[in-house]
Amino acid sequence: xxxxxxxxxxxxxxxxxxxxxxxxxxxxxxxxxxxxxxxxxxxxxxxxxxxxxxxxxxxxxxxxxxxxxxxxxxxxxxxxxxxxxxxxxxxxxxxxxxx
Numbered sequence: 001x002x003x004x005x006x007x008x009x010x011x012x013x014x015x016x017x018x019x020x021x022x023x024x025x026x027x028x029x030x031x032x033x034x035x036x037x038x039x040x041x042x043x044x045x046x047x048x049x050x051x052x053x054x055x056x057x058x059x060x061x062x063x064x065x066x067x068x069x070x071x072x073x074x075x076x077x078x079x080x081x082x083x084x085x086x087x088x089x090x091x092x093x094x095x096x097x098x099x
Contacts, residue, residue, distance in 0.1 A: 027091065034088035037081035 040063070047055040067074040 030084055030087055030091070033080070033084045035061070037085055040081065 013095050032083075043059060043062075046052075047059055061076060063074050072080070
């Protein structure tokens with residue numbers, strides 16, 4: 001009977017660790033996507049400011065390629081970026097515990 005209790009305890013602990021691990025992975029994926037969005041935003045701002053020759057075409061090709069790689073339409077990147085940055089900001093704010 002003692003073995004069953006120990007086994008049950010291990011299963012519960014493993015499940016809790018697995019859930020925490022999944023939540024951590026989701027948070028890390030969100031942060032990674034929000035970081036990607038920040039980089040794209042920086043590239044767009046740079047191109048707007050410099051009007052570099054061929055820059056608009058490069059950005060268009062880059063975003064189409066990334067969208068295809070991620071299995072989405074190019075317009076979805078902007079929508080997903082807006083949402084991921086909002087979620088990231090909310091998580092960051094929630095993690096900022098008062099002293």
